[in-house]
Amino acid sequence: MARGNQREKAREKNLKKQAKQTKKKEDGTAFKKRAETDAEIMRQKQQKALELKGKTSDAAQNKDADQNKDGTQNKDATQK
Numbered sequence: 001m002a003r004g005n006q007r008e009k010a011r012e013k014n015l016k017k018q019a020k021q022t023k024k025k026e027d028g029t030a031f032k033k034r035a036e037t038d039a040e041i042m043r044q045k046q047q048k049a050l051e052l053k054g055k056t057s058d059a060a061q062n063k064d065a066d067q068n069k070d071g072t073q074n075k076d077a078t079q080k
């Protein structure tokens with residue numbers, strides 16, 4: 001009959017384990033708030049990336065404008 005006690009203890013331990021696993025880690029409002037803050041952070045990152053991309057593309061366009069199609073520099077570009 002000693003096994004009956006062991007089985008009962010194992011069952012209780014398993015019930016506690018399952019109860020911990022089924023607990024909600026976040027409630028609905030916390031999840032929503034976190035999602036909104038994450039979205040705001042991503043918007044800021046995208047805006048910053050677009051600004052950096054705009055600056056680099058402007059610089060590339062200016063460099064391209066300084067050269068002719070054959071790769072030689074314009075005369076006014078050398079005077080800069």
